[in-house]
Amino acid sequence: MGWLDNLWRRRAGRVTESTEDRARIREQEEARKAEKEEAHLLEQRAHQHRDDEIFREPRKPPGTG
Numbered sequence: 001m002g003w004l005d006n007l008w009r010r011r012a013g014r015v016t017e018s019t020e021d022r023a024r025i026r027e028q029e030e031a032r033k034a035e036k037e038e039a040h041l042l043e044q045r046a047h048q049h050r051d052d053e054i055f056r057e058p059r060k061p062p063g064t065g
């Protein structure tokens with residue numbers, strides 16, 4: 001049953017993780033989440049700024065300027 005032992009070792013090697021690996025993965029996920037939140041906030045600010053500019057100085061209709 002050598003083939004079964006080899007199969008079991010291969011699967012067990014992929015599944016087992018050390019606590020350091022889990023901590024590193026968790027830190028990476030938190031960093032990605034923070035980057036996404038920051039990008040979302042910056043995008044909201046950009047949209048708000050654009051909307052404010054449009055309301056302050058509306059564009060002239062075509063053919064009148």
